[in-house]
Amino acid sequence: MTTSLLTTDARTKKRNAAEKRFKAYGLGAICIAMVSLVFLLGSVLSSGLGAFQQTYIALDVQLPEARLDKSGTRDLEVMSKVTTIGYAPILRDALVAQVAALGLTTDLSDKDVGKMISKEAAATVRNRVLANPELVGTTVRFDLLASGRIDGYFKGRVTAESAALDQNTSPEALVLAQELKDAGVIETKFNWNFFVLPDASDQRPEAAGLGVAILGSLYMMAVVLCLALPIGVASSIYLEEFAPRNRWTDLIEVNISNLAAVPSIVFGILGLAIFINFMELNQSSPLVGGLVLTLMTLPTIIISTRAALKSVPPSIRDAALGVGASKMQSVFHHVLPLAAPGILTGTIIGLAQALGETAPLLLIGMVAFVREYPAAYTSESGLFGEAATALPVQVYNWTQRSDPAFFERAFAAVITLLVFLLIMNAVAIYLRRKFERRW
Amino acid sequence: MSLMKLTATTAAAALMATAATARDNVQVAGSSTVLPYASIVAEVFGENFDFPTPVIESGGSSAGLKRFCEGVGENTIDIANASRAIKSSEVEACAAAGVTDIIEVRIGYDGIVFASDINGNAFEFTPEDWYKALANEHFIDGELVPNTFTNWNEVNPAFPDQPIQAFIPGTKHGTREVFEEKVILAGCEEGGFFQAMLDAGVDEDTAEGKCMAIRTDGRSVDIDGDYTETLARIQADTNGIGVFGLAFYENNTDKLQVATMADVVPTTETIAAGDYPVSRPLYFYIKAAHIGVVPGVKEFAEFFVSDDIAGPDGPLAEYGLVSDPALIEVQETVADEVTMGSGS
Structure with missing residues (x-):
């Protein structure tokens, strides 16, 4: 018995179905691979993109001679005896003065205000002063790193709720940071330093780079x-x-x-x-x-x-x-x-x-x-x-x-x-x- | 082909040039618990002194001390960090390799805390609770029976009905030893189980071993990675309770809540006062033979234990180190280069 070539017999149907199934499996495999790739890239990008932005505080810092160069001789040997630990209070005072000058009020102690500045900032200022000793006694504008928690706030990593439980910052500090940002003192910009700076210790993640x-x-x-x-x-x-x-x-x-x-x-x-x-x-x-x-x-x-x-x-x-x-x-x-x-x-x-x-x-x-x-x-x-x-x-x-x-x-x-x-x-x-x- | 000749000769020249090398930076290796402190000090040291910033490697106390004891010379490390005291076997290994003069420096104390998810139940532990919850076998009515507790309220009726799930440091960590001795064994002794075993005629070493054997039925999970892994496990399983260093907890107070131990909240103050029971000293060991050979070794060590750094108001205390009350003695040890086994 012969059948028309135009009607497909059971065997051909079976073969065609097998081919279709195989195509579907292949497509499925590609889909699974694509979904996992998208998921992987998505999680990497969403977790990591924040680090390409960094928060800076623009601050006019008075560099008092009494603290940085008691001898007044601008002798580098003597001036390098003042360590970064000695520079930190100067920066704190500068930020406190800046807050007062803007007419902002806060419940934070001066020490807590100082904590908003990265510990790296003292080294930035010290290096600049030792490179140009004549800066001592003048007021210089610095772009200083904000601390990791403040930086995290502007990236959405730190919120008022998490800050309330956090020992290293407080909701008041975040409010002050927001006010400073509105006043143009705090600025978040592209983080070129991430590709330039060396690694940093656990206390200053904001300064760590590659x-x-x-x-x-x-x-x-x-x-x-x-x-x-x-x-x-x-x-x-x-x-x-x-x-x-x-x-x-x-x-x-x-x-x-x-x-x-x-x-x-x-x-x-x-x-x-x-x-x-x-x-x-x-x-x-x-x-x-x-x-x-x-x-x-x-x-x-x-x-x-x-x-x-x-x-x-x-x-x-x-x-x-x-x-x-x-x-x-x-x-x-x-x-x-x-x-x-x-x-x-x-x-x-x-x-x-x-x-x-x-x-x-x-x-x-x-x-x-x-x-x-x-x-x-x-x-x-x-x-x-x-x-x-x-x-x-x-x-x-x-x-x-x-x-x-x-x-x-x-x-x-x-x-x-x-x-x-x-x-x-x-x-x-x-x-x-x-x-x-x-x- | 001339290109190939050129690259081959430059490669050979590179190897020749480096055959005899010297180093101008201090090299440190060892405990991952000490690493954050050492890197904080190294950073400030590099900033303020004319020496290059020391290179700090982690890898664990044992691995660090092993490399420390490999010998004397520029291709060996200068300082080993350790979260426990050096063992006599390690001192012998050092001596065999020519490392005879070792200066032991205690930098302070580290608290070990128990913490759980911030939104979970609060706990007030005693060592006995931990022994009961995690011991492999309990000593009941004169014989050892497997631990069948599955929920915390079975351990202590005051606890909530929450499944027992503990994340404790793996055996390669120095923290594990402290956990076993100061929590599990202490709990075993406080609860009278140790004495009961002795009374039943078990010899002391076996009893101690039985006390410290941790159950292996999955209620207690060994974490061989770092505290970040423990934190991730707790965030995935909010019933979990993890063992952390005090410094790690203090940097993650928005995710973790800490449990009290014997009614004492772990803080740098309670640990310094000796009220909080689970703490241990942290050390670093200096190869005396490298002082004066590798520039900056002694200066780095002196800076590490100076009041500005390791004192109660210094950056290390701020990060979570419990300052050593006898810091002045430590400073003298470093200044006078007092080696182990000499004098003191």
């Missing part, structure tokens, strides 16, 4: 790039183009693939034993961090470089050899340029992976509180030898602090890291698109 972490990450990436790229490319070219196929090369191949899956903390243990204990390089230094990350990134780079070399068709090599090129000339003049986009992509992805790595740095002392900007080279500590942290480490550090303001900053650091990774991956895709050749 400066040292960004520098440290940059130095480590420089080390990784300078070491992993040449070593990785050279070893892949040898393995792919020159090495004889025998048991030894098979063994090496298996080991390289295996290394790519080794937990990264293992490289940290290795780094501690070899680079710090045996070679006696500095702890916490980006050089050691870079070396450890190089070891971690090498397998990734080797595997992707070999894949790129493999994808160059043999006809190119044969043609080069056919017109009389040596093996080496065929590789360097023809194969390598054609494989370059793939190698670059692999390297950038490897670097991105290294940029986000925390675990191995834990063991070599880079998970630390570091406030001094590391110099790229000093005669004592050598190249990249000064203590530094890294971006992912800073995130880890800040999530452990007790002040809730650090939580916001940790997520802002995550956003910064994500932006760096996004740029690197975008460059990788661009390079691949631009230079890729298809056969």
Whole structure:
């Protein structure tokens, strides 16, 4: 019995239904992935965006000679004896005077008014005075950081209810802060300092920034790039183009693939034993961090470089050899340029992976509180030898602090890291698109 | 290819250049409880002195002391922070590695508090309540029976009918030891359970071990992370009661309410007066051999214990450290570089 081709039989219907179901599963999978991505990004952005704004108090500060330079000689040696602890009352008095001048009344004690200014502010003023001793005796306008709680109020993190329960601030302080804002004394603006300032202690979250972490990450990436790229490319070219196929090369191949899956903390243990204990390089230094990350990134780079070399068709090599090129000339003049986009992509992805790595740095002392900007080279500590942290480490550090303001900053650091990774991956895709050749 | 040659040579040169290195900043590692205090001091130290800001790592008292005892030299740390006193085994390990002169500096006291969600029930604990709630086995009528309490009102009829859910520090924390000794064991002794066990012929060490064994049926959860993790667990499960450092609680008073212990509210004052029972000293240890070699070691230590910093009105007390009443003696120890086992 034959049926018309125009009517679908039961078997075809079943096959069509199976196809539809499969499409629905696929769509469902994509939806789940998208929803989790949106949820993740949403929570990161909503928790972290606040840290890109910072509240400042514009204050005319009288710098009394009697307190800052009793000798009157403007001798820096003598003036530096006045510590930041001595500067704090001057700032407090300035804010109290400012409040009185605006005609605002408050129940707060002078001490509590002073608490609205960040502890970092004293250091800001002291550094400026020591840089220009002639400022003593005059009145100077400073843009000073507001304390973390006041800053949190303007970002919605601190409310009158939470302030009532909080020992570090009070609802009255928030009311005063709002009045000062209306009077134009307090201002919230974009927080460039977040990318410049070093880490700060638990008492001044408002002053904490990513400066040292960004520098440290940059130095480590420089080390990784300078070491992993040449070593990785050279070893892949040898393995792919020159090495004889025998048991030894098979063994090496298996080991390289295996290394790519080794937990990264293992490289940290290795780094501690070899680079710090045996070679006696500095702890916490980006050089050691870079070396450890190089070891971690090498397998990734080797595997992707070999894949790129493999994808160059043999006809190119044969043609080069056919017109009389040596093996080496065929590789360097023809194969390598054609494989370059793939190698670059692999390297950038490897670097991105290294940029986000925390675990191995834990063991070599880079998970630390570091406030001094590391110099790229000093005669004592050598190249990249000064203590530094890294971006992912800073995130880890800040999530452990007790002040809730650090939580916001940790997520802002995550956003910064994500932006760096996004740029690197975008460059990788661009390079691949631009230079890729298809056969 | 010239590019590859160039990078290879610069890489080699970089390694050569750093083969012999020196360091001009103080390096500190150790207890995560001491870390916030140390970083506050380091920050002010870096601001006001010509020395670079010291680098402070955390990782726990034991890990810090282990690295401290690795040897003498620029690639080892100068100062170890600890939330407990150094053990004799660690002193021996230090000596074996050549670290013989150690200066012990007590910076103050840290209170350990019990806190729950701000909107939950208030509690007034005694150590005995905690022993009853968390002990693995109770000693009843001459034999050990598993702890079957599930709600706080079973422990003490004065408590609300709330499921027992405690978040206590994991065994890698120094805080755990203090919790076991000053709360659980103290509760066991106060309630007469310890004596009852001894009377029943149990030897002292076993009885102590039985007292301090914490139940493992999920009513008590070990937190291996930091106090931020404990806080997150309490916010997720508002029946939970967590163990925190006093400083952490004081920075989060809008989210947590603190329980009294033996009718005393934990504050820096009650701890300094010795009224609040659960506290412990905090220390740092200086490698005397590094004084004068690494610039700033002694100056940092002296600044740390100065009246301006560690005194009752200093920034450390403001953050939650209980100032040491015998601070002057500590200052003398640092000034005279008195090492452990010499003189005192």
